[in-house]
Amino acid sequence: MKGKSEMLRLILAITFLATTLVFSFPHDKLLHISISAILSSSISSFCGRDAGFFYTLSIGVLKEIYDMFSPGTPDIGDVAADVFGDSLGISFLSDKRYGVLIIWEF
Numbered sequence: 001m002k003g004k005s006e007m008l009r010l011i012l013a014i015t016f017l018a019t020t021l022v023f024s025f026p027h028d029k030l031l032h033i034s035i036s037a038i039l040s041s042s043i044s045s046f047c048g049r050d051a052g053f054f055y056t057l058s059i060g061v062l063k064e065i066y067d068m069f070s071p072g073t074p075d076i077g078d079v080a081a082d083v084f085g086d087s088l089g090i091s092f093l094s095d096k097r098y099g100v101l102i103i104w105e106f
Contacts, residue, residue, distance in 0.1 A: 029081040036060060036085025049090050056086045 036056050044052025060082030067074040 028075075029077060032060065032078050032081035033085035033088065036082045037089035040086040040089035044090055053086050053090055056089070057082060060086075 039059065040052045040056040042052075043055050047055070060079055064074045064076075064078055066072065
């Protein structure tokens with residue numbers, strides 16, 4: 001029974017987190033979180049968790065540096081969203097015990 005209660009807690013936590021994110025973050029931050037989570041989980045499956053986090057965070061920081069020198073608008077909040085997405089991707093998406101289905105809607 002312990003496995004079922006653990007899974008239920010995980011589902012409730014993800015549901016709470018998802019509804020909180022959808023209603024409190026702007027669209028741009030949600031994209032940063034989503035892309036970072038997917039990249040970090042993908043990279044960490046090949047290179048390990050530390051490398052997945054580092055490489056994905058580096059990509060996010062380099063994107064903000066690019067925005068400084070282009071018509072884009074750099075934002076420290078984007079880097080914070082990248083860190084959150086990296087953590088989410090490493091914590092949940094790369095965990096082999098839980099199958100995660102990611103659905104993109106544009």
